[in-house]
Every structure is written in structure tokens, then in C-alpha cells.
Amino acid sequence: MITLEHADIRRILPHRHPVLLVDRVLELEPGSRIVATKTVTGSEPCYAGLEEDLPASAYAYPASLLVESFGQTGAVLWLYSAAMAGERSEGTLIFGSAREVTITGRAYPGDVLRHTVEIDQLIGDNAFMRGETWVGDRRIATLGSVLAVVREGLAVGTGS
Amino acid sequence: MSRRFAAPLTAVDTVDIADAPDGARVEAVKRIAGEDPYLVGHYPDFTIYPGVFTLESVHQAIRHWATERHGPGAVAELAAITSISFAAPLLPGDTLRIGCDLTTRDDTPATVRAKVRCHRGDGALSARMTLELRIDRRDGDDHA
Secondary structure (H helix, E strand, O other): OEEEOHHHHHHHOOOOOOOOOOOEEEEEEOOOEEEEEEEOOOOOHHHOOEOOOOOHHHHOOOHHHHHHHHHHHHHHHHHHHHHHOOOOOOOEEEEEEEEEEEEOOOOOOOOEEEEEEEEEEEEOOEEEEEEEEEEOOEEEEEEEEEEEEEEOOOOOOOOO | OOEOOOOOOOOOOEEEEEEEOOEEEEEEEEEOOOOOOOHHHOOOOOOOOOHHHHHHHHHHHHHHHHHHHHOOOOEEEEEEEEEEEEOOOOOOOOEEEEEEEEEEEOOOOEEEEEEEEEEEOOOOEEEEEEEEEEEEOOOOOOOO
């Protein structure tokens, strides 16, 4: 079973602080499946500048960042698998599209997001993925289909 | 700037809201700045507004509508992304223009469907999405 620590993840993903949203890979089966975690803390920039005396719901981890963290987890699986196969993509990693994403729960500071992502299909520089996000034994999101793309021509020398 | 919800950045500069037969029309503008929070890491040698931040911009525009419609305590929670797709990229200096048609349903809890098209300042389509949001009125007063 392949596991990856943060230093390994930084070698795979082009994202950097504070938008590198994968902390640790618990399981990785190349070309197939990944399980990774991202710990939510109250010291993250998204919790800066909030008003006082807000209800608990105000501290829900932003859905945008949850989707980004999921997508980055899928990208780790894709790019790690491609590197193992001797393939190398030149270009900028972007979020292409998604369908059938349902968000049924929230995460709060102190929670650990656990993303399970499977690659459905690889077509050239496009990776179709799906999966779920859990906090403990609560499933908080189901992502029916997420497309990540490596797009050339946006910038020179960026990306993986 | 203080906020009433966690968010990676202030993702709309202006929001205009107009009543429509089935709900509302919400239009918002966001100018992309390289100094915006989080963008330093996306990416270090080339800045591009992340697709999920366009989602955040749309979500914040709808939050504005929710608090205007239901009071300051109202919360618009993202329940589903039925579909979302991205086209033209947004780079620092670009302007994101959001056009959002909201269809409201008076079930409990109240839900809202948003059909959204986003354009870059030069007119190029940058994103389109269909979202479902749940409106939690909490301590908010219904101004209707």
C-alpha cells in the first residue's frame, strides 16, 4: 500500500500554501483509487476576519475549498500514476467540470476531511474522477463526476 | 473586511438584485487581483483564479440575495452542484461578470435553484453552472 506525506504531495501537486489542500495520503493504488486527508483548522485564512458572536454554522468549511481539496486529492492520484507510467504532462492543472455533486454535511475546525477518489477514465490530458468526502463516520459529500484537465498554453513552466 | 461566514476571499465586489417572475435575477462583478487571498499559492509562478473560486463568487452573490430577501441571519448553504463547467480562464486584471437566475421554492426548508452563466470582461464565457441551495432563515426576519 502506497502512502504519501506532505513533502511527497508537494512534489506532485503545483499548489502551494495556503491553497495546497491535501495533507496526507493514507492509501494510493496507482491508476485506480486514493484515500487522503485534509485537516480543517480555525487558523486557516478562510476563518480570518469573521464577526464576533456568530452561530456555529458560520464556521462551516467553505464548500468551494472542500471541492478544491477533493479535486487536488484526485489530481495526486492522477499525476502520481502518470509519473509511475513514465508519462509527463506539460501545462496548467485546472478544474474542467463536475456533475452530480451533493453536499449533505458540513466540516468544522478540528474535523478531518477524508476524501476517497476513484479514476473513472483517462482521456489524454483529461481525468474523470468520482468519490466521496467523509468526516469520521459521516459522509458529507458525494461527487458523481469531476473532470480535471492539464491545459497547455496558459503559462510556460507551470504545473506538474 | 469582516464576514458572517468562512470564505477563502471576498469573492464579489458588487451585487445587483432584481425581482423576476419565479424568483430573482442576481448580477455580480469581481475583479481578479493577484493579491487576493490564496492566489499566491495558485500558482506560485503563474496566477490563475481557481475554478472553485468562481463557484465561491457565485455562492457569495446568492448569499447577498438571501440576506436581502430573508434578513441578515439567513444562510444560503450549497446543497448540490448539478453541473458546473469552466471555459475561458480568469487571470489577474480580468473581470468576472456573473449572471444568475434564481428560482425559489417555498418548501421547508426553502430551496433555491440557480442557473448561472459567468463571463470574462472581454465577453468570453468563463463558466456555467446549475446549483441547488438551501436557505436557512435561522434568526433572519422574512422581509417578504
